[in-house]
Amino acid sequence: MIKQNNDLIDLKDFLVTKTVFKHLIPSELETIPIEDGPLIYKRNEIIYEEGGRINGFYCLVRGIIKIYKTGFDGKDQIIRFAKPGDIMGFRSTITGELACTTTKVIEDAAICYIPGELVKSFVKSNGDFAMDLLGLACQELGESNDYLTDIAQKSVRERLAEVIIHLKWTFNLDNDNFLQISLTREELANIVGTATESVIRLLSEFRQDKLIELHGRRIKILDEAKLIKISNMHY
Amino acid sequence: MIKQNNDLIDLKDFLVTKTVFKHLIPSELETIPIEDGPLIYKRNEIIYEEGGRINGFYCLVRGIIKIYKTGFDGKDQIIRFAKPGDIMGFRSTITGELACTTTKVIEDAAICYIPGELVKSFVKSNGDFAMDLLGLACQELGESNDYLTDIAQKSVRERLAEVIIHLKWTFNLDNDNFLQISLTREELANIVGTATESVIRLLSEFRQDKLIELHGRRIKILDEAKLIKISNMHY
DNA sequence: CGGGAGATTGACTGATCTCAACCCGGGTGG
């Protein structure tokens, strides 16, 4: 974990345009300590760990993070990903509990840390910010409930198709229709909530059915409509 | 759905002592329209339905409510229960989206409705209330993520044991060690995320293993420690 | 007494997990 001193100029602008801090007033913004620039993390570095104490918001400026819980038998369940503009650790910061997830870097990341006390003071003094933050929590809650229902009711096949579609919507495709996020088979399994081998077999089926193409970890989407159909999604 | 005019006196007191509205100041409290008393609902009545528009908080004064989502194939997934003091509908009220759950009465209920505009004005003007509400959302988020991991990773047997324990913690036991909530086998299945028949078979196993006793829908807990063991819970 | 909802049981099926073997490519140390 290193610090860097470049892109210093953009940081405040980034917070105001891309994050939940958009409604902070200039005087509040001034109090956020960003002089040292964002923290820099490399792939596979852990930002904080389940059970650890955290005391502030980790705002992702660049990169991709996976946020997961480790189950009883050591198997990880990925809860969500963070992409630039997203906040990590706000649940524990607000409730004052220990972190209930681990956050690990998938793609090299730059992170801006904002002390919890500062955030809480903003909540109390700035109603618009409070509403925005509340909206963020509620949105995540809705997503978590949706996925809870999916995992409880859908087959692994349906869920894998849904996950691929969600990854597309979240991270988009590059010019060649490849997903702009690269995950191991095990990581995919840890999103879907299944065994690695099952993911491999199903991906292979999807490939045979011309829904996707596989080039190592890169996944190319050939037939989004049919994947959506398989996933039985509401949208 | 009927209104009633009794327990009028306690209602404000109830809001201030038992709910997330505990930090409202008297002048704010005055603006909540409670003159008509709480709304009264009978078992199986629906308060609001998934996909419907709601515009305020439903604060449960008395009774038990189940909050669930209906999956693709018509199967319900119970997300959580509401007991006196709990709020329903706050997610949709805050985000302005349509309701993402249905709420149905399990035990005859009295509910106090608080218009969303009022709540939002409180959030903006009362920082303590904003923090409390944020805390509530974050707590629910944590629980939802926990359960997501459980459903993804644990067996039906483990989950059923866990559900029984959670029901005990949430609703307590009566003098004879019976759970103070009565659910159909199907409802139990809709919490656990499994088929009704599976619940029946596993309950029957637990009975044979002297962990519980069954008297119709009433469940008596004989060996909490072993149920916790089976559930592989962290606590 | 007939009807219906919920509970129970049995038989069967099949999706998914587990275990084990094997492959492949990259990196490392001798």
Next chain:
DNA sequence: CCACCCGGGTTGAGATCAGTCAATCTCCCG
């Protein structure tokens, strides 16, 4: 340069948990 090792990926065989279907039972109610 080569042998090896290791993490990930793949494949196959077998075991099994849990879902489905269907029949039956038990209440309770009108």
